[in-house]
Amino acid sequence: MDDTEHAVPVEDGPKRVRAYFGGQLIADTVAPKLVWEDRPYPGYYFPREDVHMELLTPSGRGATSEALGEASCFDVVGGGRVAEAAAWQYPEAPVEGLRRLIRFDWEAMDAWFEEDEEVFVHPRSPYVRVDILASSRHVEVVLGGVTVADSHQPRLLFETGLPTRYYMPQVDLRMDLLLPSDTSTPCPYKGNAKYWSVAAGNEVFEDVVWTYPTPAPESVKIAGLACFLNEKVDLHVDGVLQERPDSPFS
Template identity: 35%
Template sequence: MGLAWQQGPLAGRPVGRFLTPDPLPERLLFAEPLRRRMRVRFGDRWIADSEDVLVLHEPGRYPVAYFPLADVREGSLEEAGRTTAHRELGATAWYTVRGGGREAVRAAWRHAEPPSWADEFEGRVAFAWRAVDSFYEEDERVHGHAADSYHRIDIRDTSRELVVADGDRVVARSRHPVVLYESGFAPRWYVPREDIDGNALIPVDGKTFCPYKGVADYYAIGGTAGAAWSCRDAHAEVGRVSSMVSFEPDKVAVSLDGRRLEPAPGQRVISHGADRGLDVHEAREPST
């Protein structure tokens, strides 16, 4: 979860609320400087390179990076002859992106006539995440969407006993699980593999990708698909949970110090939007 996504403060169904006597507008947009060098690669060449990126947080969407047109490689953009309307930011002009002998139609856009209260978007362009080859911060590739500085993960050790059961069968029992706190989400408990009955975990097809944790593999337990998952090669920032296993409390019985855990409301993970999706195999490719 970030500022405007899932249950964030500016999302449609926030986990908390603003303490104000007057209701807030139904939708609030928030723009801020990224303060990181960001680059865009397409057709084996850099088509944008800027330290002046602006990030738009819009309810129900991942953060979107906007580059000054002056920081986009000359000849990389061609007007696509298509204009749509953004409900707050007005007319949106679309572009074909060109580079290295390739092109992607409607792969970038610009708010052509932003209102006066959003004039910082004048002369800026955004690139559709899946339409270009890759985005980078300095020399490291970033996946999924622009950085959301309001998304945080903390991992803590605990000595509480966590037990996972499928009916009468104990699948896992651990006195040293770790708990992962992720902005806006209920705590997720991860168990070392040595504390799990490995025969109970049946690998299933299908993987997902989190820009903050990495690629997740899934397991069935007792015929229930998706009952557990593991980031076998988690990102370095959350490396403590690499290869550990977390269990879905709505699919198997997960108890902490004898208390049954229940799924928190509104915690269903929502996949990336069409312009921010990511192929799992692509997520595992190294930076170039």
């Protein structure tokens, strides 16, 4: 990454990036900066000349970043709507190359595009890879003393920084023990997940199974398969009980 002498990693982004709000194009650049400011994934920073600054008005609010200092905030106006303090700039940032750049609140914008494909949740990190491999390993899942899944045909998903996930055909699950959940979570690499809870051993285990009915194109190999949360189930692989991993989902 560039600017490695600074506490905040900064890197030139190779993709065209656009942000929309209120039906209007707010920012459009082929020279974004990827900045790992305060999370494990980056944020996009736009050169001012690639931002429709006429749609930004000083908000009168301030904000402070431990890494980048004091921020000047802007309201974003588009289509008769206002997103308050949804853009900001760090004029005194320790990374000089960031001082004239603008960052937008991801969730406050209506849509984001990398090239001509819409992107959800947050920018995709160039350092995250997702591999999905067919396997013949024997995978069993036990909850409340009940075997709720038993498969010899899983697909293993390897995602940088996360535990291996074992996706199985639904015919290999005790679907009679699964309870539909209203929970849904988005992922920029895989798509939108739908969840089940499991009723086993006189107990209900909430939201421990998920599936991607229509995953992102790069993850189509797990479409319709079901995966259990390793962190909250007893997972046996080839007869060996796996240690429950420590992860952000533990």
